[in-house]
Amino acid sequence: MQQQKTATLATIFSEILADLAFMFSEEDDTDLLSGEEWLETSINYEGTVSGTLRFWCTQAFSVVLASNLLGIDPDDENASSQARDAAKELMNIICGQFVTAVHGTDDVFELSIPHIEGLSETPDCAEAQDSEVAAFIVDGEQVRLSHTPH
Amino acid sequence: MSKNVLVVDDSGTIRQMIRRTMKVAGLDVGEVYEAANGIEALAQLNDHEVAVVLVDINMPTMNGIQLLTRMKETASLRDIPIVIASTEGSTERIEQLKKIGATGYVRKPFQPEQLRDVLTPLLGVLDDATTEDSDAGDDLF
Numbered sequence: 001m002q003q004q005k006t007a008t009l010a011t012i013f014s015e016i017l018a019d020l021a022f023m024f025s026e027e028d029d030t031d032l033l034s035g036e037e038w039l040e041t042s043i044n045y046e047g048t049v050s051g052t053l054r055f056w057c058t059q060a061f062s063v064v065l066a067s068n069l070l071g072i073d074p075d076d077e078n079a080s081s082q083a084r085d086a087a088k089e090l091m092n093i094i095c096g097q098f099v100t101a102v103h104g105t106d107d108v109f110e111l112s113i114p115h116i117e118g119l120s121e122t123p124d125c126a127e128a129q130d131s132e133v134a135a136f137i138v139d140g141e142q143v144r145l146s147h148t149p150h
Numbered sequence: 151m152s153k154n155v156l157v158v159d160d161s162g163t164i165r166q167m168i169r170r171t172m173k174v175a176g177l178d179v180g181e182v183y184e185a186a187n188g189i190e191a192l193a194q195l196n197d198h199e200v201a202v203v204l205v206d207i208n209m210p211t212m213n214g215i216q217l218l219t220r221m222k223e224t225a226s227l228r229d230i231p232i233v234i235a236s237t238e239g240s241t242e243r244i245e246q247l248k249k250i251g252a253t254g255y256v257r258k259p260f261q262p263e264q265l266r267d268v269l270t271p272l273l274g275v276l277d278d279a280t281t282e283d284s285d286a287g288d289d290l291f
Contacts, residue, residue: 016259019259019261020259069163069167070167071170082162082163082166085161085162086163088161089161089163089164092258093237093258095237096257096258100240106241106242107242108238108240108242108243109240111237113160113210
């Protein structure tokens with residue numbers, strides 16, 4: 001069941017990224033590279049069931065995401081200043097789509113405000129118990145995504 | 151005369167995206183004011199004449215439902231159309247929004263055409279970039 005939810009999450013992630021930011025993802029079976037500046041974004045949902053979605057990406061990915069969302073060059077100062085906000089909003093949209101895809105549209109789910117933080121080292125995505133991790137490469141950048149039911 | 155729009159979303163990226171989307175959709179909009187939450191939105195509404203308010207639900211300080219409720223309770227604001235732009239897709243939530251008095255709903259992520267179709271009947275005018283197949287005037291939910 002959890003495996004199915006992770007597959008749904010992965011599909012939603014790929015579709016939204018393509019629709020919203022014209023960024024295309026491929027599955028990634030390699031280990032995360034060290035030496036990158038990593039960010040972790042998380043969002044909780046609560047309703048008839050509850051859970052947490054986590055998203056790990058590099059700072060470089062978030063800058064490209066912001067630039068694509070805003071239709072500006074990645075070198076534009078605005079892309080850097082909006083990078084973390086863009087990653088948070090991506091997770092907000094993914095979470096909203098995920099809960100209705102998995103749990104239907106009959107129940108109301110309250111979503112938390114997404115939280116983002118910079119990591120001092122390469123993330124250990126398997127750290128969260130009961131989580132499955134979807135792994136992708138998007139525009140040459142590694143990203144990871146997980147769902148943890150509560 | 152072009153009408154003013156207030157965009158209320160805690161994400162600066164989304165506020166900028168909506169500005170851009172309105173342009174791409176060919177909507178003839180006057181000033182676009184921005185607010186990051188319901189409190190800031192009320193301040194903007196106090197300072198400016200606004201024809202339509204586009205509101206996210208999930209925001210800190212005062213969320214979209216609280217703002218919608220407050221506007222409907224305030225005589226000077228209750229007639230301003232409010233369009234909800236949110237990632238939430240629950241039918242119960244959408245019914246709740248209708249009941250409180252939301253004019254329309256567009257689910258994130260949305261295409262420029264979807265935003266155009268919801269805002270066109272409320273703004274009343276389009277510029278040359280608009281195509282002829284608009285569904286403007288249909289149910290805004």
